[in-house]
Amino acid sequence: MRFWLVxxxxxxxxxxxxxxxxxxxxxxxxxxxxxxxxxxxPVAQTHILTPGDRGEWPIQxxxxxxxxxxxxxxxxxxxxxxxxxxxxxLAQNDDVRPGQQNPLLVYRFAxxxxxxxxxxxxxxxxxxxxxxxxxxxxxxxxxxxxxxxHSTSKSGNGWLRYKFDAGKTIVVAARxxxxxxxxxxxxxxxxxxxxxxxxxxxxxxxxLAYRAAASGDYYLRVQSNQSGQSFAITAVAAHEGITxxxxxxxxxxxxxxxxxxxxxxxxxxxxVRAEAKSRSAPVIAQLSQSPKSDEIADPQPATAxxxxxxxxxxxxxxxxxxxxxxxxxxxSVYHPSGNPxxxxxxxSSGAKPLDAMEVNSSLALGRADFWIFEGQKGxxxxxxxxxxxxxxxxxxxxxNGSSLAQNDDGAGDRNAGLTLQLPSSGLxxxxxxxxxxxxxxxxxxxxxxxxxxxxxxxxxxxxxxGSGGVDFWSFSGRAGQTIVLSARSPQFDTVLHLIxxxxxxxxxxxxxxxxxxxxxxxxxxxxxxxxxxxxxxxxGGQYSIRWIDLDR
Numbered sequence: 001m002r003f004w005l006v007x008x009x010x011x012x013x014x015x016x017x018x019x020x021x022x023x024x025x026x027x028x029x030x031x032x033x034x035x036x037x038x039x040x041x042p043v044a045q046t047h048i049l050t051p052g053d054r055g056e057w058p059i060q061x062x063x064x065x066x067x068x069x070x071x072x073x074x075x076x077x078x079x080x081x082x083x084x085x086x087x088x089x090l091a092q093n094d095d096v097r098p099g100q101q102n103p104l105l106v107y108r109f110a111x112x113x114x115x116x117x118x119x120x121x122x123x124x125x126x127x128x129x130x131x132x133x134x135x136x137x138x139x140x141x142x143x144x145x146x147x148x149x150h151s152t153s154k155s156g157n158g159w160l161r162y163k164f165d166a167g168k169t170i171v172v173a174a175r176x177x178x179x180x181x182x183x184x185x186x187x188x189x190x191x192x193x194x195x196x197x198x199x200x201x202x203x204x205x206x207x208l209a210y211r212a213a214a215s216g217d218y219y220l221r222v223q224s225n226q227s228g229q230s231f232a233i234t235a236v237a238a239h240e241g242i243t244x245x246x247x248x249x250x251x252x253x254x255x256x257x258x259x260x261x262x263x264x265x266x267x268x269x270x271x272v273r274a275e276a277k278s279r280s281a282p283v284i285a286q287l288s289q290s291p292k293s294d295e296i297a298d299p300q301p302a303t304a305x306x307x308x309x310x311x312x313x314x315x316x317x318x319x320x321x322x323x324x325x326x327x328x329x330x331x332s333v334y335h336p337s338g339n340p341x342x343x344x345x346x347x348s349s350g351a352k353p354l355d356a357m358e359v360n361s362s363l364a365l366g367r368a369d370f371w372i373f374e375g376q377k378g379x380x381x382x383x384x385x386x387x388x389x390x391x392x393x394x395x396x397x398x399x400n401g402s403s404l405a406q407n408d409d410g411a412g413d414r415n416a417g418l419t420l421q422l423p424s425s426g427l428x429x430x431x432x433x434x435x436x437x438x439x440x441x442x443x444x445x446x447x448x449x450x451x452x453x454x455x456x457x458x459x460x461x462x463x464x465x466g467s468g469g470v471d472f473w474s475f476s477g478r479a480g481q482t483i484v485l486s487a488r489s490p491q492f493d494t495v496l497h498l499i500x501x502x503x504x505x506x507x508x509x510x511x512x513x514x515x516x517x518x519x520x521x522x523x524x525x526x527x528x529x530x531x532x533x534x535x536x537x538x539x540g541g542q543y544s545i546r547w548i549d550l551d552r
Contacts, residue, residue, distance in 0.1 A: 039155040040137035040221055047119075049076070051127035055119035057134070061109040066161070066219065068135040068190045070096075070104040071119045075128035077101045081118040090115070094122070096189055104190040108139075108161075108217065139219055144170070144235050150222070152229045158222040160233055164212035169196070169238035171259040173338065174222060175205045177230040182223040183208060188216030197259075197286075200336050207338060209238070209259055211291065243331075243347050245272055250345040254283065257338040263290055264347055267326040269399050269427065271309075271370055273350030274319045274331045278343040283335050284316045285345070290328040305329075307401035309350075309370065309431060320350050320368065322429060324401055354430060358446045361432075363390065365440040368433040373447060375422045378503045380472055380531075382450040384410075384417040385432050390439025392416040395431040398424065408435055410468040419450045419470035421499065421533060455532065458548045465492070465540040473532040475547060477524040482550040485520040486512070487534055491541025494518045494534060501528025510537065521550075 049055050059067065071078040080103040082091040096104040109115065117134070121127050139159035142148040152158040164170055174181045183206055185193040197209040212218065222231050238259040243250055245264055254260060266272055276285040289305040305327065309320040319331070335341045351370035352361075363369055375381060385392035394416035396405045404420055411417030414435075422428070432445060455461050455473040463471050477483065485507075487494040493516040498507040512519035516537075524530070534545060 039153045040135055040157045040159055041155060042133050042135050044131055044133040046129060046131050048129050049078075049119060049121060049127040051121060053127065055130075055132070057117040057119070057132065059115045059117065059136075061112060061115055062138065063109065063112045065136060065138050066106065066108040066159075067117075068104070068106050068186065069117050070102060070133045070190070071130050072102045072133070073128060073130035076126035076130070077122040078130050079103055079120045079122065080105050081120070082107045083116050083118060085114050096191065106186065106188065106190040106217070106219075137219075137221075142220075142233065142235065144237055147232055147234045149230065149232045151231065152222065152224045152227055154227045156224045156227055156229070158224075158229075158231060160220045160222070162218045162220065162235055164215065164218050165237075166212055166215040168212050169209055169240070169259065169261060170212060171207070171209045171236050171238055171257060172220065173205065173207050173234045173236075173257045175232050176222075176224065178204070179224045179226070179229055179231075180204045181206055181231055184221040184223065185210050186219040186221070187212075188214050188218065193218070197332070199334065199338070207257070238332075243345070245270065245347055245349055247347060251342070252333075252345065253342045254333065254335055254340055256340050258334065258340070260333040262331045262333070262345060262347070263328055264330075265327070266323045266329050268323055270323040271349060271351035271372070271429070272306075272319075272321050272323060272329070272347065274345065274347045276317045276331070276333050276343050276345045278317075278341045281335050281337075281339045281341040282317060283333050283341050283343050285319050286332045287319045287321055288330055288332065289325070290330045304401065307397075309368065309397075309429075318367075320370065322397070322399065322401060351429065354445065354447055357448060358444060360442065360444050362442045363387075363432065363434060363440050366437050367440075368431050371430040371432070371445060372427055373430065375425065375428055377422055377425045379422045380419065380450040380452060381422060381428075382417070382419045382446075382448045383430060384415060384446040385443055386411060386415045386446070387441060387443035389441025390414075390443075391435040392443060393433045393435045394418055395433075396420060397429040397431065399427045399429065404428075407468045410466050412466060417466065417469060419472070421472070421503075421531065423503075452531065455545065455547060458546065461545045462542070463534075463545070464542050465489075465534065465536055467536075467540045469535070469540055471534045473534065473545060474529055475532070476528070477530050478527045479524060481524045483522060483524065483547050484550060485522075485532065485545075485547045486518065487543055487545045488517040489536075489541055489543035492516075492539045492543070493537040494543055495537055496520055497533040497535075498522065499531040499533060500524075501526050501530065506530075 079094040091107040093103040093105040137159045139161040142160040150158045187193045195208040196211050199207040238261050240261045243262045243264045305325040307322040351372045354371040354373040385394050391414040394407045405418045407416045407418040452472045452474050455475045495510050496518040500506045507520045507522045509518045509520045
């Protein structure tokens with residue numbers, strides 16, 4: 001490795017960079033502290049740019065060599081240019097993206113020769129300390145759909161160059177002869193591209209899916225901890241198609257190492273069920289929101305676009321979701337080992353209306369059934385799922401994705417039952433499944449308006465609470481009135497919730513003192529009818545409830 005220092009006017013510096021090395025000097029330079037630059041690994045030095053001047057970083061490049069350069073500063077807005085020996089600008093960048101003032105660029109030299117990377121201040125008026133970083137490597141050209149064999153360099157890196165189209169999902173399968181390769185994909189702007197999916201693939205293989213946000217050259221780095229390691233790469237574009245909720249069943253065959261994407265539109269409040277079935281090699285189906293053409297899919301968006309509905313056991317061929325955001329969605333279908341597989345895909349509405357007060361249906365093994373009904377705020381609803389063939393389980397959700405209640409045996413024996421005062425008006429989702437996902441058979445789903453027992457002042461009310469159940473009582477109160485509300489049971493731990501005339505909870509209590517009985521003392525905020533919600537923490541049984549007016 002050789003390096004030369006050539007002083008320029010002012011305090012700017014010129015560094016001559018040989019492939020495999022970076023030399024430095026001048027005001028704020030790193031001198032010879034950086035001796036080598038492994039193929040494609042970043043090498044950085046810190047320098048100072050005089051206002052109105054420029055930093056020059058000459059490069060003796062080989063034909064087909066690629067560089068990735070950046071200049072970062074906290075005191076001024078730097079810009080980058082790549083120029084040839086005649087000063088012609090070949091590439092330039094000011095901000096890698098809106099809101100990011102530091103530049104980053106990628107350039108591939110078509111011919112061998114002497115070039116320069118220039119660092120400038122915005123409008124040539126700014127300056128200060130900056131950090132210059134460069135990566136250089138020679139990438140082998142590769143074609144989508146073809147297998148490419150290559151080997152790692154002395155530094156343990158092997159590079160391939162692909163051309164990807166914007167909006168395409170690319171599946172990369174990498175296999176090392178004697179090692180499990182690490183992969184890094186660099187996009188046209190020089191930024192790393194995160195995989196949208198890493199598939200299960202043990203051994204000496206990696207299998208990842210990437211999404212191209214822009215058209216252009218993409219550079220794939222294959223890394224090993226040793227030099228001269230042989231590897232093979234196959235990159236294929238995912239098959240993409242269009243379907244619709246309730247549309248015809250799709251028949252398609254996955255190619256070896258293939259990845260299929262089926263897009264459809266859905267609106268907030270839709271219950272969508274997607275089922276991919278294969279008679280040969282079982283496939284996996286996954287749902288996500290389709291990214292826009294100019295963005296990369298976010299695997300963890302700030303606000304979830306849909307709610308995954310439980311109850312399908314270990315079946316990875318079926319997806320049930322509640323859509324929370326109107327837009328375009330996609331079902332991804334693939335085989336876990338990349339094997340070819342013929343499959344059918346059906347995308348349907350996953351819920352049925354619960355218009356009647358009682359419906360009879362049948363639950364398939366390992367599945368969940370979904371029902372929708374409309375309710376009003378403050379309405380007290382009783383739901384029961386009854387079956388002699390399996391242990392039923394109930395869950396009630398709202399259409400914001402919140403679970404409101406769950407129950408296993410609240411209707412006696414192995415029958416699920418729950419009672420709830422609806423917190424808002426709108427649509428609600430009932431999920432019927434088998435406890436543990438291992439049962440199936442016919443069942444009856446009942447919906448009714450729950451009974452609210454009147455509770456007179458200083459008159460004891462008696463009741464029996466089922467396991468996991470809820471009982472409701474009501475009394476009339478006036479604003480400013482001070483009362484005591486109590487619940488006792490020798491068989492279970494009582495819990496009290498007091499709900500005001502406006503539907504909001506005004507008080508709650510689990511254990512009064514050291515016991516398991518409940519006691520609420522409160523000055524009532526409003527005049528009107530108050531509702532008492534009584535539940536148990538540890539089962540059910542007989543109980544008594546009473547309220548007294550302390551103002552008398």
